[in-house]
Amino acid sequence: MLLSQAQIAIVTRAAAALDDDAPEKTLEDFFGEELGLNTLERANLIPDPDPSLDGSVNISELTKARDTLLHESGKIPSYVVYNRPGSRNPFISGIATYLSSLAGNSHSEAAFLARLRQRDRVRTELLSFAKGHDLELLAAAIFAKSCDFGDATAGSGDQGIDAIAGKS
Structure with missing residues (x-):
């Protein structure tokens, strides 16, 4: 089942509103919670297997929204959509949550995440x-x-x- 334009608007706004430290959740759960879907409707948004590619198209709407934020608005999005190795489920989380999961907890990584959290303020200053x-x-x-x-x-x-x- 493909998302409607209204549903796409709802989930892309919700994704853009995620905090940098938003916990990881499956896209199926994210879509379901934001759209108020039951279990069967959730499963139909990102079916596995996905012969019609509807699930891939639905996922691509969030990555397209990230791309628009980055390239057209010059903003680093607060969320990431990804596949975790060894899992068939696509996930969404805050960008800091995702980056922290890739690395250890070294001082330089913590400093980078602290700078990342200042990105909107830095962007505003640069534009001024x-x-x-x-x-x-x-x-x-x-x-x-x-x-x-x-x-x-x-x-x-x-x-x-x-x-x-x-x-x-």
Whole structure:
């Protein structure tokens, strides 16, 4: 059974509203809870086997919504849709929950997850930069961190970001 456009809107909004630390659940349960479906209706959304590919199409709606958030809005989605090795069920969880399950609990991984949780604030700050020298300073700072040197340069009048960097 394919999701209707109204159902797709409901589940994509619910997925986008998931917290970074949202626990893992099967997509069947997620769809069922969000759409108020009974057990049989849930099973028909992601059948196994899936000869009509309706289940794959339903799953793809969430990955398409993630792609839209990322590419059109420039936002890192708070959720991930995935298949866990050894399981036939597709899952959804918060992005931090998923990333934590892939790695150990090292200090660098914890620091990365803490930075990830600040992504909306960082995005807002970056979008507030005025064109001109603010962007050159940002480019120079990024270059300085990843190269041996980085600096803002005088504007060339080409509407680009004027910065230079190099490695020794």
